Amino acid sequence: MRDALAGRLLAVSFGAGVDSTAMLVALRAAKLRPNVITFADTGGEKPETIAHIEAMNAVLLAWGWPQIDVCRKVPLATTGYADLHGNCLKNETLPSLAFGMKSCSIKWKQDPQDQFIKGVKRGPNTRPAHPVWIEAQSTGQRIVRLIGYDCGSADLRRSKVSIPADAEFDYAYPLHLVRWIRPDCGRAITQELGAHLVPIKSACFFCPASKQWELYWLAANHPELFERALLLERTALTGRHNRFDEAAFGASWADLVRTADTFPRTTGTVGLGRSFAWNQWARVNEVVDADFRVRRSRADRARFTLLSDTLREADNALDSRTPGVTPIRFVRRLEEAAFPR
Structure with a gap:
């Protein structure tokens, strides 16, 4: 992972779940400090997810890393709603995922994070470009968006339909590079940060993908x-x-x-x-x-x-807060390189 990402401009797309939290742990183990970490708040997040972001910001501060920038889409005042839940309620419709589409994720999660980095020149979401974008544009470098997909079968399917690059960003999946599946992610977080920082599954409380x-x-x-x-x-x-x-x-x-x-x-x-x-x-x-x-x-x-x-499946996020997560150690050479005792 260090060989693949060292020297690049890194933008973490933080989902505030198990995988993306473990991705931060893995990045630190590889001594890769991101330039920016963003989280998109749809307005439908569970309270535990927001609390986890606050807790992780304390960890990142201790590491000397950037804080998590919470990005929110600001609709036009004339729409009569302020978030995804209000959007669905006002339009009397279900989230697009209920119909097998992903427009709600693009509109309320992907676009706000893109706009936070690239900046917006006009409208209710007006903001200046982030310094990492300015650096990329001035030096000709490409920013690498880091996505927290693990090596489980579901996330491997998701990453296969993703593209490695587009006109503006390259994309990488750090957990693929270290070959972690969901249980590995939970154990890594437990070992390095404590079991209390293994988060619940991050999703809107009305997500159609809920089991x-x-x-x-x-x-x-x-x-x-x-x-x-x-x-x-x-x-x-x-x-x-x-x-x-x-x-x-x-x-x-x-x-x-x-x-x-x-x-x-x-x-x-x-x-x-x-x-x-x-x-x-x-x-x-x-x-x-x-x-x-x-x-x-x-x-x-x-x-x-x-x-x-x-x-609940054994390898899913710890929403039930069942006690007894057993810590394991990192692969020895990775642990000794990143966390000398």
């Missing part, structure tokens, strides 16, 4: 956010853009959510889960009451937490 164990976790830990996600889904699927054909299924989407055990087979998106509606899932699994309010008793939260722990 059922994550829905239980959200209901147990942030019932108010889960209710906001359910409202967003109901607004989208019963609003002016509703494409659910009542004639074809014998009942409206709202009726099916309230009464049916499952949705009829369809090739269309039926909710935040794409093939399932969060509202119906929550009702069938007794996460909510008849008015779609999350059950908040101590027994209910304990049940949600237990189900989250039971369903």
Whole structure:
């Protein structure tokens, strides 16, 4: 990794999850100090993610590294919303990922980080270019964007569809260079920073990619956010853009959510889960009451937490905060070079 990236202008795209945190640990082990570290806040981040950024800034300060620059898209005042959740609610639609597209990520995560580095000349996002961009333009160097994809099968698929360079940036995946999969990332963070800095999965609280164990976790830990996600889904699927054909299924989407055990087979998106509606899932699994309010008793939260722990894959992010992460040591030659005792 040092051979591949030494001497380059480095811009870390920090996602505030396990992989991107481990990427920082690996970069420090290789003695590669980034020029800028950015995080894009969609306005839908979980509180634990924002707290992790603050905690990592304390670590970076101790390292003598740049602080994490939080980037936010500022919509025009006339839009009537300030973030991705408000965008979906105002337009009565689901995030684009629910339809198999990535425009929400591009609009609310990629573009704000690009604009933070390159600068914007006009509009509500006006800002000067970052010094690393000015240096790149004046010296003819290319900035390398560092992405925290690990060597697990899912992230390997994602990186294969990415391009190594575009007109403005080169791209590199440090965790591929050190061949770390998700458990390696968690262990590296635990060893060098402490288990308390192994973060939860970073994603919007209404992300269509959420799995059922994550829905239980959200209901147990942030019932108010889960209710906001359910409202967003109901607004989208019963609003002016509703494409659910009542004639074809014998009942409206709202009726099916309230009464049916499952949705009829369809090739269309039926909710935040794409093939399932969060509202119906929550009702069938007794996460909510008849008015779609999350059950908040101590027994209910304990049940949600237990189900989250039971369903969570062993190599996923530690959202359930199950104790007992066992530290391991780095490969000996890497550890001795980077962390002399």
